[in-house]
Amino acid sequence: MNDVRKILVLKTLSWRVIATCTTMFLAYAVTGQLEFVASIGIGDVILKMIFYYMHEKAWNSTIRSIPNLYSPQIDSD
Numbered sequence: 001m002n003d004v005r006k007i008l009v010l011k012t013l014s015w016r017v018i019a020t021c022t023t024m025f026l027a028y029a030v031t032g033q034l035e036f037v038a039s040i041g042i043g044d045v046i047l048k049m050i051f052y053y054m055h056e057k058a059w060n061s062t063i064r065s066i067p068n069l070y071s072p073q074i075d076s077d
Contacts, residue, residue: 020044 001009020041027040 016045
């Protein structure tokens with residue numbers, strides 16, 4: 001794995017932690033129930049990964065349908 005990809009992976013993971021903590025903080029501020037906050041946090045991670053996967057598939061499908069569209073590569077694995 002090259003340095004650019006390592007940085008992207010670390011940034012992705014750090015953002016996921018920040019985003020999930022934000023959701024959990026808001027859920028706690030509204031409900032005050034830690035058990036509910038934990039289930040929201042778990043659901044947040046799982047659903048957002050599923051939605052991100054579907055989003056990527058839709059974009060990849062769109063990109064493939066456009067002729068002569070340049071798609072830069074992070075690296076050439």
